[in-house]
Amino acid sequence: MSLTTRPSWAEIDTRALEENYRQLRSLAPAHAECMAIVKANAYGHSLALCAPAAVRAGAQWLGVTSVEEAAETRSYCPEARILAIGGVLPAHGASVVENKLTPSLWTLQHIEELEAAARAAGIGPRSFAVYLEIDTGMSRQGVGLDELPAILARFTAESPLFPEAVMTHLYASDESNGVKSGEQVLRLKEALRVVTATHAGQLRYVSAGSSAALLGNDSHPIVALAGEFHLQPMFRLGLALYGVAPRIVPPVASAPQADLKPVLAWKTRVADLRTIPAGAEIGYNGTFTATEPMRLALLPVGYADGLSRRLGNDFSLLVGGQRAPLVGRVSMDQVVLDVTEIPGVEFGDEVVILGGQGDENISAYEHADAAGTIPWEIFTSIAPRVERIAI
């Protein structure tokens, strides 16, 4: 046990990720493409571990946000197709071309930057694939329907670029009434009419929909729309790949039931034990006062590791296979656990912050609810100093 060098770590079960991918794949129609989203260091799970695992499981496509992340992904996965979702910013074109990345783009600036880089690399007409992103209602990125013809006109027969996919992001697939997604799908259909009128021969995919789309109510409309235009539907799977099914509200009884396995377990070890008398206060500002003698375990993990400060006095972690309450405030690098009711806890014992121990389990949603956020942010908040270890 190396308490001093590695007091808190995240175990990454890459086989669980592979199984999750295969299972999600089987829930999508056989002709659909399932991109594995590995942005933000694979949702905090380690890009170096997870991108190759997704490829092993059969993912042809990996997706990240920035060109830098995409280039790093290329270093782990030499053969995969890699989508950079966030556009082609100034001076990024060369890296996109050099690393054989596939960018999503939607502005003239993106096109000019990438065209210049492709021409400089000697790439011939209609040889470099891009995703054309449509803003169907999220107002975050993508070209609106009004400006689509002007952007599309830039994909001339001489341009090195061609649109391989029309992409959009459904921003409310977790709302199972389908109202917002329905409006987005209508706009996407309009965009597809415009794009296929001139560029049908180059198009292959309609890329729309995240984990919630596949596991909620949006899968059918996406697949049907792609079918109308003789294109392949593509799902872009993030959270579910890491073993957490997004909450669909209200739940969809008929939705495919995924038996997903969490990929990440966050752990630490007991760094010290003490007994305090009744009346003693615990932590900053003494927000907890012992009403009887208590046995406390010190843990070398705090909000600087990503353990939300909002969990102080209001959460429990697992030790000895049982739940032990956090007492007092979460400090920057430390927190205190009440182990009075759990006999036999010793220095060095393993403590589970997120994940399972014995019959107990702490889910990412449990953390998210307690911290007032979503599982995506729980995972990406786990600090870089928490080492990710493949198991």
Ligand SMILES: *Cc1c(COP(=O)(O)O)cnc(C)c1O
């Ligand atoms: C992050 C992201 C996804 C994946 O979303 P999940 O809800 O984690 O499955 C899909 N598409 C885009 C554009 C994204 O940014």
